[in-house]
Amino acid sequence: MLNLSIVLEDSARATPDGTAVVFGDMRLPYSLIDTVASQVANLLVTRGIGKGDKVALACPNLPYFPFVYFGVLKAGATVVPLNVLLQSREISYHLDDSDAKALFCFEGTPELPLGERGRAGFEASEGCEHFFVLPATPLATESQYGESFWAALDGMPGEFETVQTAPDDTAVILYTSGTTGQPKGAELSHQNMLMNAVVSDEMFPSAADGDVMLAVLPLFHSFGQTVVMNTGFRRRAAVVLMPRFDPGEALALMVKEGVTFFAGVPTMYWAMLTKIHAEGATMPTTLNVAVAGGASSPVEVLRDFEQTFGIGILEGYGLSETSPVASFNQFGRPTKPGTIGTPIWGVEMKLIDSDWKTIDGEGPGEVAIRGHNIMKGYYGRPEATDEVMRDGWFRTGDLATRDADGYYAIVDRTKDMIIRGGFNVYPRELEEVLMTHEAVSLAAVVGVSHESHGEEIKAYVIRTPGSEITEDELIAWARENMAAYKYPRIVEFRDALPMTATGKILKRELR
Template identity: 50%
Template sequence: MTGDAAPVSPDPSGTDASSTGEESANLALWLTRQATERPDAAAIRQGEVTLSFAALNDASARAAALLAEHGVRPGDHVSLIMPNVAYFPIVYYGILRLGAVVVPTNPLLKSGEISYIWQDSGCRVAVVFAMFAPDAALAAKDTGTDVITVVPGEFDALLAEQQPLAEVTAREEQDTAVILYTSGTTGRPKGAELSNHNIGTNVRTSMDELFSGGPDDVLFGGLPLFHSFGQTCTLNSAVYAGSCLALLPKFDPAAALQVVQDEKVTIFYGVPTMYVALLQFADKERFDTSTLRLAVSGGASLPVEVLHGIEEAFDLRLLEGYGLSETSPVATFNRPDRPTKPGTVGLPIPGVEAKIVGPDDHDVPVGEIGEIVIRGDNIMKGYLNNAAATAEALRGGWFHSGDLGTLDEDGYITIVDRVKDMIVRNGYNVYPREVEELLYTHPAVAEAAVVGVPDASHGEEIAALITLKEGTEVSADELRDWTAERIAAYKYPRIVKFGTIPKGPTGKILKREIKIN
């Protein structure tokens, strides 16, 4: 579904929103409802392509028929490898419509990584965008997975040949809808099983109580849809609420602001690196962003300086939340109806509890650092085919996040760092985020990542990788001295390097890939 390929003609008569009865928890019923109630309203925009809810519903019904032709049955696992293009929601809801399970797969993975996911999840079929077909073909040789390649234009013609699948397969609330593979920062990726209930409650809470989204809203679709944040908070939320999702296949600050201007975006969703890029973009004032009413940040901790800068530059409110793939993802959020506490990730959302515990899993006092643990409607069923990892993560009935944080007297949570990112120098705990927050206040620093490096004398030494703002200059010695004047002696980075900070496809900084000697 690209600018030079016409959307599949809508044929709402080919679907039946009520065919499964009122008890089904299948997420695809959100789409059939919108196609019935608001058939001509725009559901997806991507460049020159616009899909109405009726057209999206019809195309997903045809995609379901195509998948059924390839042997997909209820409960089967189907991999989806695709960028943020209009084909993604078509196939995504086609898979769900069949009662099958979506396994969204990072398009940047190589053949060996894809093979692992397909073998671990037992994917019968994979739907792959053409530009990623070579690696998928190699993975298919290893796994025997049936690959359907999406070539723009050709795939439209293939869908047009299908008879729309009228039935939306009934699913129970606890049936798995999506399997999200974690990034594998601590070993092999694990498949977090999210049920219809997990995703459904997270979407409803997000749109109804956190974002106040509805049919008049246009959501910015620059977050990768294969990732939990983009999938729940933009794609599923838009379809649930009847909002329009304006897709951007690859984030770039100029392209993002162009989408905001052209599509009259009202809610902007991003990760901190996106907001840093927008803030540093010199030409941002030439775009009309007056339709924006809210910005949402997640995926990593947002520096307070960046939060204030975005709110001032775009005259809006930026609310930060927190979650993980295993929490569907939203777990905590700064509420729009309550005072924002910059630097915090807010309060647990309705239906969710969160607390801070020590190494013995007992609660720690207010203000003390401990691990964030979570329970509620949003918590995954478990890790696919990994009972040991599931038992460890969900011990005591709480999901153990691996993130360190504090709880204040009002119940707001502040993220301190990942447990594994904590640096121990001369027996003192150093939390990289604290040092990074300070570095962000330096007028020459655009981005900062602080890591620990092995040191014979101190156990670990503190190192900072810095990206400077365009047109600025500062030496490593100057930045080191500036930091040393403003933070305890055991915390400031003795090693300062300049360069590009490695990031993943969601924009999250990849500290494990930072190599500083």
């Protein structure tokens, strides 16, 4: 037997009164999280849902998330976390594509009408049978959208014998962002997810007096799920939930709760640094581990953070299909800013060409990965699985180089590469150069259609506060600092850039 719920259950047995979750003024002990999760498992069994069934969960970073997540796992079922920004049509698609039998859905707020969207998506689905509402008002037993979570749990025992699951049974189905075609569900086993949490836990040092981890990365995303919630629960840390990222509020919460561990995407670090430099803010003094993933971190942001906070950012790499962590700049080894470090324990990486042939030396080439973290495949899509998996290797779609010490550095997504007049141009390289200009706060480079060159290079730029640099001035500067075929011919200034719920810049929208 191997069940991912052990990361909660073991901590609940060892430290029942230890704080597991902090949300606002609430401090919920491990025993309470485990008890409610057991009630959820009992509820599912009474509704005919058990081993191998799929249960969807649409919820921001609220205590409901671990209640339901671990309850589903205890019942031997598979969790299908949904992005809370999905519209009704998209929710219906995910329910049908995953064959979900139930949906636990947050009631929502005026700014995030998730209950309304979730109900409509549930009703439009073909096979989903049960709809449970996670009320916005704590402990509310009624909801306009359907059966209240708390009413459904009424009378359910707080003890449950966890269903035996095999290491290769599916624990979680994580949907990819769907940059091409419809989103696909990556099937991750109990072994995939548990090993990734264990290795992540052992890779990052613990604070002497116990860790306090800020969960601002969405828990429906693999990064927040594994590196923060599952790793945090395994190390018996207090996980501070923040439903929506705001740089000022995040900094204040770090100070208030004595946060020791922060994981974020690069734009979160950029936003906090911008807030500090523009307005000033009280700095957290307890922070001793800062990790970044989800996208490539601009080197300027890495340097600025270390100068400002006094600790470096450990940059890593992974995908939903890899549970997600695949490589990291790790403690005990030299940190190389701008790289994604080396493969984590039990994982191998290599560079390949379009025909799966191994590329020796520096590269560049496409990153391929194999190890305990690789998904079983895309749910219900054997052909799509065969396209990306061969002999245990998973091809990522990311281009990288590798130095003599085995450190990998992401060059770009294969789909983001620009071909201008026959020359390959990697947007990330240009973004790094642009951000060395004192007037550039953040930059995103994309290719736009061009009659003679095929593609032309365009930069979307957020200026630093107070800067009045013009398009012509920035293009002239870029011409002096980049090769003739590389520098952007078009610059558009914006106050903000479109981002996903996890903070990744949406280049497909810019294109």
